[in-house]
Amino acid sequence: MLHIIYREEGNLNTGRKPVGQKAMRQLYDQFSKQIKTKAPNTAVSKLTDEEEQEAASIYIRAKYENKEEIRQAIAKYENQNSEVVTTTTTSFKRNNIVASLIKQYRGYKCQICGISILKSDGTYYVEAAHIMPHHQGGTTSLYNIIILCPNHHKEFDLGRKKVKYIDTSSVEIMLNGTVYQLNLI
Numbered sequence: 680m681l682h683i684i685y686r687e688e689g690n691l692n693t694g695r696k697p698v699g700q701k702a703m704r705q706l707y708d709q710f711s712k713q714i715k716t717k718a719p720n721t722a723v724s725k726l727t728d729e730e731e732q733e734a735a736s737i738y739i740r741a742k743y744e745n746k747e748e749i750r751q752a753i754a755k756y757e758n759q760n761s762e763v764v765t766t767t768t769t770s771f772k773r774n775n776i777v778a779s780l781i782k783q784y785r786g787y788k789c790q791i792c793g794i795s796i797l798k799s800d801g802t803y804y805v806e807a808a809h810i811m812p813h814h815q816g817g818t819t820s821l822y823n824i825i826i827l828c829p830n831h832h833k834e835f836d837l838g839r840k841k842v843k844y845i846d847t848s849s850v851e852i853m854l855n856g857t858v859y860q861l862n863l864i
């Protein structure tokens with residue numbers, strides 16, 4: 680799937696053109712089904728949340744075409760009661776699916792500095808931070824998740840901060856003396 684995505688996306692920087700991968704996708708689907716038959720719910724639960732979100736992003740990139748579809752998927756999953764979401768090929772913790780969807784929704788960019796980390800496979804790495812921590816009952820939802828680069832994630836978790844919700848659509852975060860207004864819709 681990484682190869683398929685690599686070919687489909689092309690690369691603006693190097694001028695490598697996108698190449699359709701319809702036949703490869705059919706092959707992928709065919710083998711995914713066989714794997715599922717042999718080992719249902721292929722476990723990804725041994726992964727860390729960040730690792731599982733990376734795995735989920737492969738599935739999400741393949742499944743959702745545009746921002747509105749992602750928005751609807753977030754709405755569908757964020758209030759669901761089940762802990763686990765089973766896709767055609769594997770199971771993910773629902774929270775990780777939602778976090779991964781929100782990363783895609785935000786264009787894999789840090790909401791503070793706009794940076795994302797380019798990976799060798801051509802995709803981007805960012806992290807999902809809970810405004811109210813998960814262990815304090817904070818939900819994994821558009822309202823409580825901001826997408827950050829690893830540096831800002833650590834600063835957000837460890838730094839001196841004040842959080843003020845403006846309304847349901849934006850939050851003001853004062854982090855080590857600097858104020859950032861972040862979008863929540």
Ligand SMILES: [Zn+2]
Pocket residue numbers: 789790791792793794827828830831
């Ligand atoms: Zn950042």
